[in-house]
Amino acid sequence: MKITVVAVGKLKEKFWVAACDEYLKRLRPYAKVAVTEIPDVDPARAGGVEAAREREGAGILAAVPECAHVILMAIEGKQRSSVDFSRHLDDLALRGASELAFVIGGSDGVSDAVRARADETFSFGPITLPHNLARVVLLEQLYRAFKISRGEPYHK
Structure with a gap:
């Protein structure tokens, strides 16, 4: 499976970079995973929040692979347990979705065009997380x- 994570904003702190690098390394045996960072746009310089969302949205849409099944990370999205998330990924793969794209929008959300491109939305719950x-x-x-799907120890 090929997975692209499209995220607005650049990781600046070394501990965030180190954490992401660690999980990307752990994911290598299971899938080809890439992260594409889209520059965040300052609403004050873009002419307002909506204009900033539109510019970020254009970058997101350009980074999403054309044939990917797109999952937008959104607080109002469907919540799944880790086991259900694993089963859902397996189900997508069985239905022929060999390429997934997860989208993490900017601090002001995503454009309507990005929402329209999403095949589904997913949420980590009603909490607000820093991007x-x-x-x-x-x-x-x-x-x-992936560990759950393969019956490997980790998920307890």
Whole structure:
């Protein structure tokens, strides 16, 4: 399986980079996973929040592989346990989705065009996570899902 994580914003702190790198390394035996960072746009310089979302959205859409099944990370998305998330990824693969793209939008959300491109939305729950932490949690949950799917120890 090929997975692209498209995330608005650059990880600046070394501990976020180290955490993401660790999970990307752990994921290598299971899937080809790449992270594409989209520059965040300052609403004050873009002409407002909506204009900033549109510019970020254009970058997101350009980074999403054309044939990918797109999962937008959104607080209002469907919540799944780790086991259910693993089963869902297995189900997508069985239905022929060999390429997935997870989208983590900017601090002001995503454009309507990005929402329209998403095949589904997924949520870690009703809490608000900083975008850097959401990226780490997503990578960890992907790793956990592959371990669960293969019956390997880790998920307890």
